[in-house]
Amino acid sequence: MSVANTPGRLRDWLVAGSPLLLALALGVFPLLTLFVESIGPGLGGENYAEVLSPLYRGALLYSIGVGVGVTAVCLVVAYPITYWIAHRCPDRYRLIALVSVTLPLWLNYVVLNYAWVWILARGGVVNRILVGTGLLDSSLDLLYNNISMGIGFVYIYLPYVVLTMYVSMERLDYQLIEAARDLGASDVRVFLDIVLPRTLPGAAAATLIVYARIAGAFATPEILGSPGNVMIARLVVQAFRQYTNYGFAAALSFVFLLLVLGTLGLGALSPRVRRELRQW
């Protein structure tokens, strides 16, 4: 490094200081605090032993399962949507289409989930229509189960997935698709051989953004989920609110965090995905 660069570098460290300090103070330091609390008192592994008992193992697996399942559904739905907006939509409607599909991302998820209660409740829209048209004799219980919770999750996180995936879908050269078609490839082949591999970084970035938040969600399962199926967030909130068992809640948080990072796995570490995330 030349001498002339030294003041520039010092200035750059100063500029980096404020966001970095915030991220360290509110991201790294709290995680360390939790880790210390999870080991204590007395360096015993009791908290961790309790977390791994069958009762909490169930909640951990259920949370991870919900995260994986909902993320998968979002990706499956986002593929045709982003494909249509990027390659089929007439140019002048493209911005409107993109804005309409991603608008709920700006709205409050507590409110949006609450709105679904009105759609799925016994006197709600769906039951009214089904009974009113004579398709059903009496109302169905559509609320407070895995399906209603899944709908609530997809409703909130689909716009995030669409927006993130759109970037790589737009970059996909449509001429490749046309060339494949001219050579006789079917839609399925085009999707598997061209669209999928080229948009994988976008899908990975989208997964990175929504998966952890779904697995660790609190409000959606409280509003739309079954009271019997406990996700991790409720256990942590309970421990926190009742001012007890911080060590246990911290251990639970840590095991959960490791599971989430583990399932995100190597994909998140690949430079391709990181580049994608930065571009987004």
Added chain:
Amino acid sequence: MVSRVTRLAERGAGRLPGIVVALTLVFLYTPVLVIGYLSLSPAGQPTIPIDAFSLRWYTAVLTDTRFIRALLTSLGIGVVTATGGTALGLAGAYVIVRSQLPQLARRSIAVIIALPLFVPTVVVAFGIGRASALVGLGYGYLPVILGHLFWVLPFTTFLIAARYAELDNRLSAAARDLGADDRTVFRTITVPLLWPALMASVLFAFALSFNEFLITFFLAGSSVTTVPLEIFGKVRIGATAFLNAASVLVIVVSAVAAGVASTLRRPV
């Protein structure tokens, strides 16, 4: 026979994306429309279809002092978070995209800033709550605002960084050749060119903060109430008619921010 089935399937597959988009729009907007429709019912427990039209519950919400105080708190925290988060995001974007720091340092800073994206929010919120108690900061406005700043930082940083990376370096170089110092270049070249991204970042950070629930839930304590906390409490006690009108008002506030931001999306 087989070929006909295949052909039908192929044609179906060709139309599939368009159909999915149409269904998604119905899926996304039906709940919002239903809430808007129900909010106009005068009944305390509205039924579908509603009996009459009335703005009674809007009046009730807008004269409810608890709700108004929560609304003002949310707006205040939102404005502070939006401006502060964008300033920090600009610094973060500069460091990641343009600074002279070593590659490894820039990458590490990007990963640390992105932390709230891949660490479950409940773990982040619980951790901040415990850390705040540990250093004696406790609960209240300051922890909530810091939590919100931390939460919006990855969004503002990467939003601004995307635009920063597209800026033509030669413009700054030309200004420097003409004798401008770094500060002048930043003020007269960089900021104006980044302006649409900065405004989009302000609006998005405002919407994120205005709608944030879980971090606030952990850090607010008993003295601070924001709109999402207020609404979550009302959902639990089943105050339906009040909730419908309040929900519509909350949606309108964020939709206005979204509308303004989307007109900025066309780059200069």
